[in-house]
Amino acid sequence: MAALAGGLAPVAPVAAAAAPAPGVAGKTSHVARGRSIDxxxxxxxxSYCDLVGGEGAKFxxxxxxxxxxxxxxxPxxxxxxxxxxxxxxxxxxADMDASGVDMQALSLSVPMAYWAERNFNAKLAKTWNAAASAIHVQYPDRFVVLATxxxxNTSDAIDELERASExxxxxxxxxxxxxxxxxxDDPLFEPVFAHIEQIGLPVFLHPQQTVGGARLGDYYLSNLLGNPFDTAIAGSHLILGGVMDRHPQLNVTLPHAGGALPMLMGRIDAGWTARxxxxxxxxxxxxYLRRFNYDTVSHSGPVLDFLIQNVGVDRLVLGSDYCFDMGYEQPVTFLDRLNLSTEHRNLILGGNAAQLLKI
Structure with missing residues (x-):
C-alpha cells in the first residue's frame, strides 16, 4: 500500500479489587491517577486492508x-x-499520549469477518489477529488485543478462537x-460461546449492520440511534434467549454505555411480568444488568451516573471509540464530568479493565 509506506513499524492477573457498591462517594481527586486502559x-x-481490497474483491x-x-x-x-x-x-x-491513555485494547470494526465465503472469512480473521498481536509484541505496555x-461458520470460529487465544x-x-x-442467541453460536466461556476470555460487542434500514438513513441516525438500539437488541437476546443463563461464567461488555438497554430495562421487566x-x-x-460491563462512550455524564447508581462503578470501563468522529478525543478527561472519589475514578480509568483483561 504505497500511501502507507513507512507508516507501520513492524502476564499475571492483578489482585481483584473488592466490588464497590453501586453509587459514588466523595470528590474526585486528580492525584495518584491509576493506569488508563481504553x-x-x-x-x-x-495486511487486513490489502486483503479486503485484493482477494476480497471477488466477494x-x-x-x-x-x-x-x-x-x-x-456487502x-x-x-x-x-x-x-x-x-x-x-x-x-501520539494521540494516546496526548489524551492520557496508557493502553488500548485493539479491536476490529466494520467490516468484520462475516461477509464473504467461508475460507476467506477465516483468512480475514486470522490476518487481523496476527497483525494486532504483532503490534502487542512490539509495544507490550501499550496494546493488547481483542481477537475477531x-x-x-461454527467450526472455523472455534478453530480461530483456539488459535488466536494462544x-x-x-x-x-x-x-x-x-x-x-x-x-x-441463534443456536449456530451456542458452541462458540461455550468455547469462549471454557477458555475464560471476555467478550466485547460492537454494533454492525444495525437496525432501522432506510428510516435511519438521514441525519446519521444509522449511527446515532442504530448503534445504541442494536446494542440493546443484542443484550436482550443474550438475556431473554438464555445465553447468559447457559453460560454463567461468560463475561460480556456492551459498547456505548450499554446503548439503550439500561434505560429500557424497566419496560423489559414489565414485559417479563406480563408476557x-x-x-x-x-x-x-x-x-442480569450486572452480568455485563459497560464502556464510557455515552457522551453524557448523567448516563454514566445512572449506570454507576443502578449497576455499579465496578462495571464501567474506559472507552474512546478511537478514532471515529463519534468517539472521544479525550476519554480520560471526560470522567471529570462525574463526581467520583479517587478510588472509583481509578476503577473506571483502568482498574476494572485490568481485572477483566488480566493485565
Missing amino acids: IHAHYYPE GGKFTCDSTSFSFQT AGGLGPLPLKFIRIDERL LPML LPGVRGIYIGTNINNQDL PETRLLAQKPSS
Whole structure:
C-alpha cells in the first residue's frame, strides 16, 4: 500500500479489587491517577486492508486509499473516508499520549469477518489477529488485543478462537451485536460461546449492520440511534434467549454505555411480568444488568451516573471509540464530568479493565 509506506513499524492477573457498591462517594481527586486502559479502540492493519481490497474483491470487497484517508466497502457495509491514524501506529501512540491513555485494547470494526465465503472469512480473521498481536509484541505496555472470529461458520470460529487465544497479547474476543443479521442467541453460536466461556476470555460487542434500514438513513441516525438500539437488541437476546443463563461464567461488555438497554430495562421487566414469551428466565431481566460491563462512550455524564447508581462503578470501563468522529478525543478527561472519589475514578480509568483483561 504505497500511501502507507513507512507508516507501520513492524502476564499475571492483578489482585481483584473488592466490588464497590453501586453509587459514588466523595470528590474526585486528580492525584495518584491509576493506569488508563481504553477497551474501545479500533485498528485496521495494512495486511487486513490489502486483503479486503485484493482477494476480497471477488466477494464484493473494496478498499481505496490516498495520502490522507482510506475507505472500505463490503456487502456487510462500508466505512470512510477514515484517517490514516487508524492504521499508523506512530500517530496512534501520539494521540494516546496526548489524551492520557496508557493502553488500548485493539479491536476490529466494520467490516468484520462475516461477509464473504467461508475460507476467506477465516483468512480475514486470522490476518487481523496476527497483525494486532504483532503490534502487542512490539509495544507490550501499550496494546493488547481483542481477537475477531469468523462467526458464520461454527467450526472455523472455534478453530480461530483456539488459535488466536494462544497469540501474544490476546485478552478477549470481539463480536458484532449481530452476525450478518443473525442474533446472538441463534443456536449456530451456542458452541462458540461455550468455547469462549471454557477458555475464560471476555467478550466485547460492537454494533454492525444495525437496525432501522432506510428510516435511519438521514441525519446519521444509522449511527446515532442504530448503534445504541442494536446494542440493546443484542443484550436482550443474550438475556431473554438464555445465553447468559447457559453460560454463567461468560463475561460480556456492551459498547456505548450499554446503548439503550439500561434505560429500557424497566419496560423489559414489565414485559417479563406480563408476557409469556419472556418468561423463560428464572429471574427478572434487570437482574442480569450486572452480568455485563459497560464502556464510557455515552457522551453524557448523567448516563454514566445512572449506570454507576443502578449497576455499579465496578462495571464501567474506559472507552474512546478511537478514532471515529463519534468517539472521544479525550476519554480520560471526560470522567471529570462525574463526581467520583479517587478510588472509583481509578476503577473506571483502568482498574476494572485490568481485572477483566488480566493485565
